[in-house]
Amino acid sequence: MKDLIQKLKKRFDVNDVVYQKDNQTYLTIAKDQAVSFITHLKDVEGFTHLVILTAVDWIEDNEFQLTYMLNNPGKKVDLGVRVLIDREEAEMESIHHLWKTAATYQRELREMFGIDFPGSPRVNEDFILEGWDDIPPYRRDFDTKEYSEQTYYPRPGRKTHDPAEYMKKKLYPEE
Amino acid sequence: MTEESKYRDKFPAKNPDGTNKIDLDSHKFIKVWQGPNHPGITGNMSLELDLQGDEVMQCKTHVGYLHRGFEKLMERRRFIQCFPICVRIAVPEPDFNEYCLSASFEELAGIEIPEAAKWMRTLLLEMSRLQSFLMWMGGQAGSFGIGVVGQWTNYARDLVLDRFEEISGGRIYHMHMTPGGVRGLPPTGFENRMEETLQTIEEIMKDVKDTLFDNTIFKKRSIGLGVIKPEMVEPYGITGPNARAAGIPKDVRKDYPYLKYPELDFDVLTAENSDAYTRAELRRQEIHMTIDLIRQIMAKMPQSGDYMAKVPNVLHWQIPRGETYVRAECTRGEYGYYTVTDGSGYPRRINVRGPSYTHAVALMEKMAIDVNIADTAGLMVSLHTYPPEIER
Amino acid sequence: MNLKDLFKPFTAWKNLLAEPVPIKKPLERQGAPRYRGFHKNDLEKCIGCGTCEEICQNAAIDMVPVEGEETEEGDSGLRPRIDYGRCCWCALCVDICTTGSLTMSNQFQWIDSDPDVFRFVPGADEKYWDDEELGYKKPDNYELNNLDRIEMEEMEPEKRNHTFLEIVKGFSKEQAIQEADRCVECGICIATCPAHMGIPSYIKAIRKGDVEEGLRIMYETNPLPEVCGRVCTHKCETVCAMQHRGEPISIRWLKRYIADQVSLDKYQEIMGTDNLEKREEKVAIIGAGPAGLSASYYLAMMGYNVKIFEALEKPGGMTRYGIPEYRLPYEELDKDVEYIKSLGVEFQFNTKVGEDITLEEIHKDFDAVFAGTGLHLGRSTKIPGAEHEKCYQAVDLLREFTQGKEIEVAERIVVIGGGNVAMDISRTLARLQNKQYGQVQLVTTSLESEDIMPADEEEIIESREEGITLKPGWGPKEIKVEDGKVKGLKVIKCLSVFDNEGRFNPKFDQSENDFFAGDMVIEAIGQGMDISYMEDVELTERHKVKVDENYQSSKPWLFVGGDIVKGPDAISAIADGHKAAQGIDNYLSSKGEK
Numbered sequence A: 001m002k003d004l005i006q007k008l009k010k011r012f013d014v015n016d017v018v019y020q021k022d023n024q025t026y027l028t029i030a031k032d033q034a035v036s037f038i039t040h041l042k043d044v045e046g047f048t049h050l051v052i053l054t055a056v057d058w059i060e061d062n063e064f065q066l067t068y069m070l071n072n073p074g075k076k077v078d079l080g081v082r083v084l085i086d087r088e089e090a091e092m093e094s095i096h097h098l099w100k101t102a103a104t105y106q107r108e109l110r111e112m113f114g115i116d117f118p119g120s121p122r123v124n125e126d127f128i129l130e131g132w133d134d135i136p137p138y139r140r141d142f143d144t145k146e147y148s149e150q151t152y153y154p155r156p157g158r159k160t161h162d163p164a165e166y167m168k169k170k171l172y173p174e175e
Numbered sequence B: 001m002t003e004e005s006k007y008r009d010k011f012p013a014k015n016p017d018g019t020n021k022i023d024l025d026s027h028k029f030i031k032v033w034q035g036p037n038h039p040g041i042t043g044n045m046s047l048e049l050d051l052q053g054d055e056v057m058q059c060k061t062h063v064g065y066l067h068r069g070f071e072k073l074m075e076r077r078r079f080i081q082c083f084p085i086c087v088r089i090a091v092p093e094p095d096f097n098e099y100c101l102s103a104s105f106e107e108l109a110g111i112e113i114p115e116a117a118k119w120m121r122t123l124l125l126e127m128s129r130l131q132s133f134l135m136w137m138g139g140q141a142g143s144f145g146i147g148v149v150g151q152w153t154n155y156a157r158d159l160v161l162d163r164f165e166e167i168s169g170g171r172i173y174h175m176h177m178t179p180g181g182v183r184g185l186p187p188t189g190f191e192n193r194m195e196e197t198l199q200t201i202e203e204i205m206k207d208v209k210d211t212l213f214d215n216t217i218f219k220k221r222s223i224g225l226g227v228i229k230p231e232m233v234e235p236y237g238i239t240g241p242n243a244r245a246a247g248i249p250k251d252v253r254k255d256y257p258y259l260k261y262p263e264l265d266f267d268v269l270t271a272e273n274s275d276a277y278t279r280a281e282l283r284r285q286e287i288h289m290t291i292d293l294i295r296q297i298m299a300k301m302p303q304s305g306d307y308m309a310k311v312p313n314v315l316h317w318q319i320p321r322g323e324t325y326v327r328a329e330c331t332r333g334e335y336g337y338y339t340v341t342d343g344s345g346y347p348r349r350i351n352v353r354g355p356s357y358t359h360a361v362a363l364m365e366k367m368a369i370d371v372n373i374a375d376t377a378g379l380m381v382s383l384h385t386y387p388p389e390i391e392r
Numbered sequence C: 001m002n003l004k005d006l007f008k009p010f011t012a013w014k015n016l017l018a019e020p021v022p023i024k025k026p027l028e029r030q031g032a033p034r035y036r037g038f039h040k041n042d043l044e045k046c047i048g049c050g051t052c053e054e055i056c057q058n059a060a061i062d063m064v065p066v067e068g069e070e071t072e073e074g075d076s077g078l079r080p081r082i083d084y085g086r087c088c089w090c091a092l093c094v095d096i097c098t099t100g101s102l103t104m105s106n107q108f109q110w111i112d113s114d115p116d117v118f119r120f121v122p123g124a125d126e127k128y129w130d131d132e133e134l135g136y137k138k139p140d141n142y143e144l145n146n147l148d149r150i151e152m153e154e155m156e157p158e159k160r161n162h163t164f165l166e167i168v169k170g171f172s173k174e175q176a177i178q179e180a181d182r183c184v185e186c187g188i189c190i191a192t193c194p195a196h197m198g199i200p201s202y203i204k205a206i207r208k209g210d211v212e213e214g215l216r217i218m219y220e221t222n223p224l225p226e227v228c229g230r231v232c233t234h235k236c237e238t239v240c241a242m243q244h245r246g247e248p249i250s251i252r253w254l255k256r257y258i259a260d261q262v263s264l265d266k267y268q269e270i271m272g273t274d275n276l277e278k279r280e281e282k283v284a285i286i287g288a289g290p291a292g293l294s295a296s297y298y299l300a301m302m303g304y305n306v307k308i309f310e311a312l313e314k315p316g317g318m319t320r321y322g323i324p325e326y327r328l329p330y331e332e333l334d335k336d337v338e339y340i341k342s343l344g345v346e347f348q349f350n351t352k353v354g355e356d357i358t359l360e361e362i363h364k365d366f367d368a369v370f371a372g373t374g375l376h377l378g379r380s381t382k383i384p385g386a387e388h389e390k391c392y393q394a395v396d397l398l399r400e401f402t403q404g405k406e407i408e409v410a411e412r413i414v415v416i417g418g419g420n421v422a423m424d425i426s427r428t429l430a431r432l433q434n435k436q437y438g439q440v441q442l443v444t445t446s447l448e449s450e451d452i453m454p455a456d457e458e459e460i461i462e463s464r465e466e467g468i469t470l471k472p473g474w475g476p477k478e479i480k481v482e483d484g485k486v487k488g489l490k491v492i493k494c495l496s497v498f499d500n501e502g503r504f505n506p507k508f509d510q511s512e513n514d515f516f517a518g519d520m521v522i523e524a525i526g527q528g529m530d531i532s533y534m535e536d537v538e539l540t541e542r543h544k545v546k547v548d549e550n551y552q553s554s555k556p557w558l559f560v561g562g563d564i565v566k567g568p569d570a571i572s573a574i575a576d577g578h579k580a581a582q583g584i585d586n587y588l589s590s591k592g593e594k
């Protein structure tokens, strides 16, 4: 793995390498190099299996991390390729031309995180949500609890007591 | 290309990308929704089919009937509170979720689980494989009209669930693997009851072989249906029996050994020409391999010993920043959890990779084309997909 | 097509006569012994800590009052009510239950058309599975709580019985965080703490690594954390939720950890007390013991001008002049006092009210007075020989030793008393015997048998480790004096200490006796007070100063607290001081309005 990373570093701007376990490494690549980097990994380095493509919302840094989990079935190693993109203008080049399934992942990312992949087939079609009109729900600032409290109503008759508060009320109320 | 499709070359017309050009207003097509409530759909999912006559010209997979937002939900749960949630991601195979989730937390937190727990997890995973395959077998037979097989195999599955109930106290959602280990070893006498169950299943599988696999109807309908060519495997992200039946020997248990698989004796089963029949036959063999694996595990597994590592107080447990992807071979292929932690008491992000994500969407949409509508259910089942894991 | 394939499927007909497999009476099907069915709760065992509610990721549990379950120390009186519309049967609540009261039955069949019946309090609302033995229990060897304490390092007995250096080492940061991690944050302990300290909150601050926050939380209710972090009677630990299945959280040592971490020069900044708003009124405090110090702290925080009159030369009261240094080093006590001083509290030492100045004189100059003068007069057994000059009072010796006075240490000593004071004097003298004679020859005897000895268990164990001979269960009969010299203590068997009504009324067996040789006898059976400086204040039947809930005496300007009102320990005195300060504030504020 280390050799591969050294090799890749010569051609690409590879950063933040983490050797997570024997057969799994993570690294970060700049957005503008990402697709050629991934293409290179697929076509030259044998990373022919796209395991997942997903995102992590680092809202505090105003960034989305796209994670392309690539697998080399021959060498049996994984490379987690991180691409950090701006959260405000969340857009990334599509890789559906590399893997047919990428289109599904990208469609989901568009819907759940609001990350656009221009040119990806059916990217704007609803995937899981139908008629959703709130912010993309997998963004960290979407509050599921608040949403469900507004959308549904609680079952009547539920009431709980905090043990410490309750004991104060019962045992030493005046203090 | 089949004989008939030659005539269809002229009609329907093709789009530049080779897909069929569908014009509903031409009155030459009919749109049919198969699902979300349909016995041929393995769960809440639907296929939007554009038919010409009784053949599928275009297929679109629709999910979203069972979106529970589990990935997001887990971002708002303490680590220990995730395991009751994750099981529901793939209803018929909760254990792979339990394993991947727990193993990813353990890896990121630097926790090594005891030996007995590793054996126990291996056992649970193989038992889960067994019951899931059995249920699938019934579904595959049923989707081709051979209902009786489902009666038998679901009975067989129930027997495996009895064994799960003994171990974990639950039949469907076992929740027996928790971050740090497992909730217990099998009760006394379990081994005998397990063996009895395995023998019953072997008997039933003989009948299944005679009734389903040596059955003209099944053969006629499944041979040549939904062929997965080896070159489709990578672009469509195909794994598991679907890939193995096409001659690609992918099996996480061998390729990325985990738990106690390195100590078990088994071969990766493969076949040629992945059509519905070959895949079914491969899965039939997998059932026998799983039975064999369970016997091996029972023989090697320790009867006692620690099964839970020391974990911090689960109410305050924080895991340092990190990310990992943990995979396991489920009945349908590669199951995996991509887990990101940020040092807080909650996971930052969990992304679940179920094989159905690729098999039931991009792959199914391609495979359905030119298939007779009567066979779409059989085709779908032959890809062995569980919709809840697509939308999670 | 293969002919075989046409006929083979018909072999299935052989099953036509096979025995059918379905379960014949599904409603009678038993769940497996580990089945996760409807919950059961042993209400007697359950303490209403709410940990089950906290862990339930489905929010299926509410903590509710239940008829017949009283709220008392160590038990909130609440019990979990489960909403089976939400429960997913994960049994996390069972796994984490601090007392082990919550389990599951193997029953799962129950049909009703009213959805509301599926929300009930297991154990309280009768169900048919209440007596079911089978069902999921937390497996042995599977533990989500950490039951064992982080061990506290202590000086070994052979070393410590020669020195007055502090025995207990205190937690390192790592140990403190690990110990703090064990707390389930239930808050059951708060009610039992006389000062109702925010225990789970400051423990949480330790977990977060924020000792400054911890210090702020402690000072809300206790301005002597270094003292209490070492010598508190830690009643909170006796009710800690974790002690039911494991060891209680080391609450006292965690408190000490926080205080130890912060240096005194940072206190004002951390607590934002560098610039307190001042008020006009003046309050006098009599006695610089925990009660007086606590009252002065809270009064100073409210802006009052506070002055303490103290009979002795240094502050701390019994925590200095009673508690030995190996348990509470003076510099730690001084640290707490220095901070109070830094808030502008004035100290006048060597001033005994009633002798050097009268209460009336003080009243003239101050708007209100708080008196917390404690118990300083040793009580005597009044047995023959007790008047001998070689028969001492424990508190006197302890005080004199603290003051640096030369105290008598005989080669063989007998101590009468079974409480902590007896242990303190015994262990102090044992150290001195070691210095002087190179060995310990000290017998400590008490009325109480060992199981009911009032001293803390650890004191008993440690005394023994230090070479002291304990003789519990004997009543002192006579101090044997020959040729004007004390020879030892004659004792008779004590059969029982309390009568059926629980009153002190010892019964003896005159026929069984013993003799403990000694050249000196110490009495450590209790202390009395001297409140002669207070004139015509109302007393209670038990001869204590009568006060209301604000510690106001029959004279509106005079507030009284600490050992002379209630006792028995430093933290109670601190709580009294705090409440009295609030009482004084109410009193002065309402007086100002008039």
Ligand SMILES: Cc1cc2nc3c(=O)[nH]c(=O)nc-3n(C[C@H](O)[C@H](O)[C@H](O)COP(=O)(O)OP(=O)(O)OC[C@H]3O[C@@H](n4cnc5c(N)ncnc54)[C@H](O)[C@@H]3O)c2cc1C
Pocket: C231, C232, C233, C286, C287, C288, C289, C290, C291, C292, C309, C310, C311, C312, C315, C316, C317, C318, C319, C322, C323, C351, C352, C353, C354, C372, C373, C374, C375, C376, C395, C398, C420, C421, C424, C533, C561, C562, C563, C564, C567, C568, C569, C570, C571, C573
């Ligand atoms: C040997 C011993 C060991 C103890 N160990 C512990 C322990 O481990 N943990 C615990 O919590 N408690 C312990 N206690 C009890 C604890 O010390 C007292 O409960 C606590 O100090 C009471 O505080 P106070 O402020 O009411 O009185 P005191 O601490 O007694 O303080 C009263 C102060 O008033 C002064 N004073 C008295 N009369 C006058 C006057 N007329 N004019 C001016 N000043 C006066 C005294 O000199 C003294 O400084 C122990 C007590 C003793 C005797």
Ligand code: SF4
Pocket: C041, C045, C046, C047, C048, C049, C050, C051, C052, C053, C079, C080, C096, C097, C098, C099, C100, C101, C102
């Ligand atoms: S955790 Fe156990 S002891 Fe605490 S309230 Fe729940 S059932 Fe009662």
Ligand code: SF4
Pocket: C055, C056, C057, C058, C059, C060, C061, C082, C086, C087, C088, C089, C090, C091, C092, C093, C094
């Ligand atoms: S079993 Fe699980 S879901 Fe049900 S009350 Fe207990 S913790 Fe909640």
Ligand code: SF4
Pocket: C182, C183, C184, C185, C186, C187, C188, C189, C190, C199, C200, C203, C239, C240, C241, C242, C249, C251
């Ligand atoms: S110290 Fe004990 S009783 Fe107090 S909150 Fe923590 S666990 Fe609960």
